Amino acid sequence: xxxxxxxxxxxxxxxxxxxxxxxxxxxxxxxxxxxxxxxxxxxxxxxxxxxxxxxxxxxxxxxxxxxxxxxxxxxxxxxxxxxxxxxxxxxxxxxxxxxxxxxxxxxxxxxxxxxxxxxxxxxxxxxxxxxxxxxxxxxxxxxxxxxxxxxxxxxxxxxxxxxxxxxxxxxxxxxxxxxxxxxxxxxxxxxxxxxxxxxxxxxxxxxxxxxxxxxxxxxxxxxxxxxxxxxxxxxxxxxxxxxxxxxxxxxxxxxxxx
Numbered sequence: 001x002x003x004x005x006x007x008x009x010x011x012x013x014x015x016x017x018x019x020x021x022x023x024x025x026x027x028x029x030x031x032x033x034x035x036x037x038x039x040x041x042x043x044x045x046x047x048x049x050x051x052x053x054x055x056x057x058x059x060x061x062x063x064x065x066x067x068x069x070x071x072x073x074x075x076x077x078x079x080x081x082x083x084x085x086x087x088x089x090x091x092x093x094x095x096x097x098x099x100x101x102x103x104x105x106x107x108x109x110x111x112x113x114x115x116x117x118x119x120x121x122x123x124x125x126x127x128x129x130x131x132x133x134x135x136x137x138x139x140x141x142x143x144x145x146x147x148x149x150x151x152x153x154x155x156x157x158x159x160x161x162x163x164x165x166x167x168x169x170x171x172x173x174x175x176x177x178x179x180x181x182x183x184x185x186x187x188x189x190x191x192x193x194x195x196x197x198x199x200x201x202x203x204x205x206x207x208x209x210x211x212x213x214x215x216x217x218x219x220x221x222x223x224x225x226x227x228x229x230x231x232x233x234x235x236x237x238x239x240x241x242x243x244x245x246x247x248x249x250x251x252x253x254x255x256x257x258x
Contacts, residue, residue, distance in 0.1 A: 044083065047076035075121050082152065086222050089149075090205070093229055100143040100233060104256060107138035107147075107183045111170045114151035118159065127162055129155065134171030138183040139256040142234045147253075150230050150238070153223040154187040154249050161191030161247060173252060182236075182252040190246045202240045203228040 054069045063069045092098045115131040122129040140147075151168070158166040166189045173184040194202060205225040231238040236253035 044080065047080040047083075050076045051080075071120060071124070075124065078121075082156065082223075085149070086153070086226055089226050089230075090222050093226070098233070100146060102141055102143055102234070104139055104141055105144045105147070107140050107142075107185060107253065108133045108170050109137075110142075110144055110147050111151055111168055111185050114148055114155060115168055117152065118155050122159065122166070125159065127159055127164060127166060129159065129166045130168070132167060132169045138170060138172065140183045140253040141256055142236075142253060143230075146230050147234065150227040150251065151185065151187070153227040154251070157223060158187050158189035158191075158247065158249075162189035163191055165190045172255060181255045183255045184253075185251045187249045187251075188246060193243060193245055194240055194247050196242070199240060199242055203238070 051073050054063070054073050057063045058066060058069055089098070111133070112131055115129055118129050155166060155168065166187070169184075169186045169188070171184055173182045174180070175182070203224050205222060228238045231251060231253075234253065236251060238249065238251050241248040241250055
């Protein structure tokens with residue numbers, strides 16, 4: 001018995017579907033690139049506008065509280081610096097020119113420094129950013145500067161969505177199944193949380209979540225992607241966890257035996 005000849009109509013339909021899929025993918029890619037460029041342009045322009053405005057007012061003597069103006073300029077310049085560093089890091093990662101300087105450091109101390117760095121910004125936005133640490137040091141083999149950058153990206157993202165509170169918790173996490181222990185940092189906010197359809201994509205480059213914060217900058221969508229790649233390069237893991245309210249990001253690194 002001979003096999004039936006392929007149906008030309010079916011082959012044509014398959015080809016049409018393939019072409020349509022390719023076109024949709026290309027259009028989405030181009031759309032993401034346009035969205036990224038617009039977002040980067042906006043994120044660069046916004047702090048520059050604030051810096052320029054306050055600097056001109058200081059020069060003209062039109063500021064009643066120069067100290068507050070200086071704080072705004074400092075805060076906005078730090079924000080601008082973080083964005084520029086994220087973009088440079090993204091380029092280095094793409095070009096495989098990224099290097100790490102690994103040493104033994106205390107995760108708790110790095111988290112403490114990261115939280116301290118956001119206190120002024122948090123106060124200006126009426127947010128509480130706190131650290132809850134377990135007892136004792138948490139030695140990990142990492143690049144301290146890059147791990148600080150990861151935590152800064154996570155905290156900044158949490159502040160963007162939080163209603164009033166961002167909490168960073170550090171301690172030891174144990175896996176009963178394998179008997180392994182990890183040094184863990186968890187960043188928690190009390191915002192609207194992560195939509196189910198967004199959860200698999202939170203670390204995708206350029207991805208914009210369904211929910212965008214009101215009266216705050218949405219961001220370029222590269223900070224979390226860079227954080228994920230850096231943690232992976234240092235032998236750890238970073239994941240977003242679905243919860244009833246708020247957002248939770250969990251960072252695990254191998255705990256070094258002392």
